[in-house]
Amino acid sequence: MTAAARNRPANHLYYGDNLEVLRREIGDASVDLIYLDPPFNSNANYNILFRSPTGDSADAQIEAFEDTWHWNDAAEDAFDQVARSGNTRAFDLLNAMRAFLGENDMMAYLAMMAVRMIELHRVLKPTGSLYLHCDPTAGHYLKLLLDGVFGARAFRREIVWRSGWVSGFKTRTANWIRNHDTIFYYVRDPAGTWTFNKQYVAHEADYVRRGGGENPLGKAIDDVWDDPALYSPNIKSFSSEKLGYPTQKPVALLERIVSASSNAGDVVLDPFCGCGTAVHAAQKLGRQWIGIDVTHLAISLIEKRMQAAFPDAAFTVEGTPRDLASAEDLARRDKYQFQWWVVSMIDAMPHGGKRKGADGGIDGIVYFKPDGKRTERALVSVKGGDNVGVQMIRDLHSTMEREKAPVGIFVTKALPTAAMEKEAAAVGRFHAEASGRSYPRLQIITLAELMRGKRPDIPYVDPTAAFRRAAREETGQQGSLL
Structure with a gap:
């Protein structure tokens, strides 16, 4: 050995x-x-x-x-x-x-x-x-x-x-x-x-x-x-x-x-x-x-x-993606597993599943507190295809407006076009009182950036909103069955 x-x-x-x-x-x-x-x-x-x-x-x-x-x-x-x-x-x-x-x-x-x-x-x-x-x-x-x-x-x-x-x-x-x-x-x-x-x-x-x-x-x-x-x-x-x-x-x-x-x-x-x-x-x-x-x-x-x-x-x-090539392979093999994997990577709550329609293409939701108290939502849209365009950014923006969500996150395997980046920038920024900073309202993250560690720029994200956190245990200990 x-x-x-x-x-x-x-x-x-x-x-x-x-x-x-x-x-x-x-x-x-x-x-x-x-x-x-x-x-x-x-x-x-x-x-x-x-x-x-x-x-x-x-x-x-x-x-x-x-x-x-x-x-x-x-x-x-x-x-x-x-x-x-x-x-x-x-x-x-x-x-x-x-x-x-x-x-x-x-x-x-x-x-x-x-x-x-x-x-x-x-x-x-x-x-x-x-x-x-x-x-x-x-x-x-x-x-x-x-x-x-x-x-x-x-x-x-x-x-x-x-x-x-x-x-x-x-x-x-x-x-x-x-x-x-x-x-x-x-x-x-x-x-x-x-x-x-x-x-x-x-x-x-x-x-x-x-x-x-x-x-x-x-x-x-x-x-x-x-x-x-x-x-x-x-x-x-x-x-x-x-x-x-x-x-x-x-x-x-x-x-x-x-x-x-x-x-x-x-x-x-x-x-x-x-x-x-x-x-x-x-x-x-x-x-x-x-x-x-x-x-x-x-x-x-x-x-x-x-x-x-x-x-x-x-x-x-x-079996889960550990580099860009394996992440791209998952996107090609299974659209929904790719979406759920991306959502889990950014501590979002999965949304929508395999049933599309009224959800407007939302694949996940990130909960955060811009003022340290009130909970807001960032809507996540994941695209694992080879072709993306400016209409996808417009669709996400429309969903944000309809859902009154201050932030949208667009994760894409393909590189965004200049028109997409311009459209996202035009959505504007929002100010968070708790951090004293402003943030882009519609953020584009490529799969390559995600694999390099980039995450949505959002203040005070609650990572336990997606998966409830298990209580800490000690190895070698058996709980009481009484």
Whole structure:
């Protein structure tokens, strides 16, 4: 091993399709614990919710991922990859599901999941464990797939996680109120040994065991997890953990899993890492970790979360632009991921998503306080194409006027024309009392300038408006589950 390899951080955050990242980056039998909380195929478009610091009702909703699959060439290819994987048991099961379900959305979802489960089985150590978090939408099918890939004897437990108290809109259903998710627990080698550290919660203060002899460690935890400390942050409106991500899980839930099925220094993998709760818990408990997600919004949120919670944590971020060439490549490959990445670079709140129209082409909003008290908005427009023109500047100016926004930020991959720069300068300047300076109202920043570190010239920007800042943590510390 080279000196550079020895000094490289052990923790990695990858942007990309987790199937490609697993095959390219993760070695055989190299992971001690896998936790995955994949999309549930619930035919819902999950959004990251960004609360406006001004209290406006029109909070931004950006599609984090589209939780819907359709039977198409990609699904057929995933099915074919399972057929060619050599895992005949998994393929026979998947093929039987196809005969039963037909070529529909659910079958497409299961084919996509099956090929990934095979890779997860490959990277897991013989002593390793896997926890798959799901809901009733596809949980029964996923359990069968896990049996096919890992073997039915590898199944250890079905854990029921109560997500919180029942109130509000949930109670209106004309049915039993659903209030739990399921976590399937499997081990890599049921005939061997695997890591399991039995977990306890402290007895109540006045607890006395009949006949005496109570366990000094407390009460052993069973497979129904209904501790209030484990309730979803999205249900607890006052939760200090809440980051605004729709499927966020509590750190205490992941601490329990990481503590039970790994030891200090072990490697924890989350291939659908969302807002990063699993890697947060792994870092907090002194484990190494790998996180993978397919959206730049999630990667940006996790990067900021880890930097805020663990300022001294060392980790790499792979797959996001690190130079002008890679940024230009992202702009060519994926318009929306490019926009969201640019917005995250300038501490803006994403806006608009993939639905254009009434938003006037606004891709982000920067909140700032020109007088140190009143919150104002700077509207961000991102252009990743090769052709830009003066009409784009006029359109942004018109939107600024309509929205009564004092500042507009125009970020462009292509170089602006002289006419564009003249049009932007004509919009004028505004004065900020708090700083005693004046600032251009419409600012143009090229992608090349952005990569060199240039940022919008705006006074008193609130960087936490886009991503809520995680509370600082100490590595190697476990929070109370009581």
